[in-house]
Amino acid sequence: MEQNKNTEWTNxxxxxxxxxxxxxxxxxxxxxxxxxxxxxxxxxxxxxRATMNGFFAVGIVWVVSSVAEFLIYTPMLGSGGGYLxxxxxxxxxxxxxxxxxxxxxxxAKTGTPENEIISTISIATSSxxxxxxxxxGVLLMxxxxxxxxxxxxxxxxxxxxxxxxxxxAYKYYRKNMHIAIFPLIIMSAxxxxxxxxxxxxxxxxxxxxxxxxxxAYVFHKKKxxxxxxxxx
Amino acid sequence: MTILNQLNSGPMYLICGTIVAxxxxxxxxxxxxxxxxxxAIGMDTTKMKRTIISSATFSLLPSVGILLGVIAxxxxxxxxxxxxxxxxxxxxxxxxxxxxxxAEQTGMTTLSASEMTASSFxxxxxxxxxxxxxGMVLSVFLNKKYTNKLSKSGNSSSAGFGDTAMTAMFIGxxxxxxxxxxxGFISENGLFTFxxxxxxxxxxxxxxxxxAIFIRLSQKKSLAWVDSFSIAGSMIAGMAxxxxxxxx
Numbered sequence: 001m002e003q004n005k006n007t008e009w010t011n012x013x014x015x016x017x018x019x020x021x022x023x024x025x026x027x028x029x030x031x032x033x034x035x036x037x038x039x040x041x042x043x044x045x046x047x048x049r050a051t052m053n054g055f056f057a058v059g060i061v062w063v064v065s066s067v068a069e070f071l072i073y074t075p076m077l078g079s080g081g082g083y084l085x086x087x088x089x090x091x092x093x094x095x096x097x098x099x100x101x102x103x104x105x106x107x108a109k110t111g112t113p114e115n116e117i118i119s120t121i122s123i124a125t126s127s128x129x130x131x132x133x134x135x136x137g138v139l140l141m142x143x144x145x146x147x148x149x150x151x152x153x154x155x156x157x158x159x160x161x162x163x164x165x166x167x168x169a170y171k172y173y174r175k176n177m178h179i180a181i182f183p184l185i186i187m188s189a190x191x192x193x194x195x196x197x198x199x200x201x202x203x204x205x206x207x208x209x210x211x212x213x214x215x216a217y218v219f220h221k222k223k224x225x226x227x228x229x230x231x232x
Numbered sequence: 233m234t235i236l237n238q239l240n241s242g243p244m245y246l247i248c249g250t251i252v253a254x255x256x257x258x259x260x261x262x263x264x265x266x267x268x269x270x271x272a273i274g275m276d277t278t279k280m281k282r283t284i285i286s287s288a289t290f291s292l293l294p295s296v297g298i299l300l301g302v303i304a305x306x307x308x309x310x311x312x313x314x315x316x317x318x319x320x321x322x323x324x325x326x327x328x329x330x331x332x333x334x335a336e337q338t339g340m341t342t343l344s345a346s347e348m349t350a351s352s353f354x355x356x357x358x359x360x361x362x363x364x365x366x367g368m369v370l371s372v373f374l375n376k377k378y379t380n381k382l383s384k385s386g387n388s389s390s391a392g393f394g395d396t397a398m399t400a401m402f403i404g405x406x407x408x409x410x411x412x413x414x415x416g417f418i419s420e421n422g423l424f425t426f427x428x429x430x431x432x433x434x435x436x437x438x439x440x441x442x443x444a445i446f447i448r449l450s451q452k453k454s455l456a457w458v459d460s461f462s463i464a465g466s467m468i469a470g471m472a473x474x475x476x477x478x479x480x
Binding site for chain 1 (some may be wrong): 253354478
C-alpha cells in the first residue's frame with residue numbers, strides 16, 4: 001500500500017516536470033511569437049534594434065531580478081507551483097502570499113508531498129481567479145470603468161498591496177516577532193535614511209530575507225542547544 | 233481607423249485571448265492533477281477544498297487591483313495587450329515601467345496613444361515579453377534539478393529548519409514592504425520631512441487589526457470557517473480605510 005503511494009507520487013512528480021517544461025516552452029514561443037503576429041496584422045513588425053537597445057537599457061535588471069526570484073521563491077512554491085507561478089506572474093503581490101497562506105492554513109511542511117499539492121492547488125486557483133476577473137473586467141470594461149475609476153475608490157485600489165501585507169504581517173509577526181523585529185527595523189532605517197532605495201524595493205527583499213533567515217537560524221540553533229541541555 | 237481602434241480590434245483580441253485561454257487550461261490541468269494526486273496519497277480532501285476556497289477569496293481583491301492596471305494601460309496600448317500581459321507572466325508594478333521604457337526606446341517621448349505607431353506597438357510588446365520571460369526560462373532548465381536538490385536536503389538532518397527558513401523569508405518580504413512604506417512617509421520628500429504618503433501605513437494598521445479580529449473569531453470552534461476568508465476580509469477593511477481617509 002505504502003509502496004503504491006510512493007510509486008504514484010514519483011510518477012506525479014515526474015509528469016509534473018514534463019508537463020511543466022512543455023507548457024513553459026509553448027508559452028515562451030507564444031509570448032515571443034505574439035508581437036510578430038500582432039505586427040503582421042498591424043502591418044509593421046517589431047524593430048529588433050530598438051528591442052535590443054531596450055533590453056540592454058532596462059531588461060538586464062529584470063534578468064537579475066528573475067534569477068533572484070527563481071532561487072528564492074521556488075522552494076516556497078514547489079515544482080508544480082513554481083512552473084505555474086512563473087507562467088502566470090504577479091508573484092510578490094499575489095502568488096507567494098497566497099501559497100504561503102494556504103500552506104500555513106493546512107499546516108503543510110516544506111518539502112513534503114502535502115506542501116507540493118497545496119501549493120500547486122493554491123497557485124492554480126489564484127491564477128484562474130485572476131484570469132476570470134480580468135476576462136470579466138475586459139468584457140464589461142465600458143460599464144465597469146466609471147465605477148473602478150471613481151476618484152473615491154482610487155485610494156482603496158492604490159493600496160491593495162499594503163492591505164495584503166498588513167494582514168499577512170499580523171498573521172506571521174505575532175508568532176515570530178523575535179525574528180521580524182530585525183528585518184523590520186533595518187529595512188525601515190534603510191528606506192528612511194536612503195530614500196533612493198525605494199526605487200529598488202523588490203531587490204531589497206533579498207537582504208531582508210537573508211537577515212530574517214540568519215536571525216531565525218540563530219534562534220533555531222539556540223533552541224536545539226537548549227533542548228539538548230534539558231534532556232541531559 | 234485610428235491606431236487605438238486597430239489595437240482594440242477583433243484579431244488582436246483573438247491573438248491575446250487564445251494565449252489567455254491556453255494558460256487557463258494549463259491551470260485547470262495542474263489543479264486537477266494536484267487534487268487527484270493529493271487524494272491518491274491519502275490527503276484530507278477537506279484541506280484541499282479549504283485551500284481552493286481560501287485561495288479564490290484571497291485572490292479576488294488583488295485581481296481587481298490588477299484589472300485597474302489593465303484599464304490604466306489600455307489608454308495607450310489598447311485593451312488586448314495589457315489584458316494578456318497581466319493575465320500571463322506579467323506583474324502589475326513591472327508592466328507600466330517596462331512599457332514606458334520600451335516606448336522611449338522606440339523614439340516616443342512618453343507612452344501614449346497619440347504617439348503610438350504600429351511598429352512601436354509591436355516593439356513594445358516584444359520588449360515586454362523578452363524582459364519578463366526569464367523566470368520561465370529558468371524554470372524550464374532548472375526547476376527539476378533545484379526542487380530535487382531541495383527535497384534531498386529536506387530529508388537530511390537540517391530538515392527541521394526548512395519551514396522556519398521559508399517563514400523567515402516571507403517575513404523578510406513583508407518587512408521590506410512595510411519598511412518601504414515607513415520610509416515613504418518619513419523621507420520620500422526629503423530626509424525626515426514626514427510629509428510622504430501616510431495612507432499605506434494606515435491601511436497596514438487597519439488590515440492587521442482586522443486580521444487580529446478574524447484570528448480571534450476563527451479560534452472559536454463554531455467560527456473556524458472564518459479563517460478561509462480572513463485575508464480577503466482584512467484587505468477589504470484596509471482598503472475601505474484608505475477610501476475613507478481619502479475622503480477626509
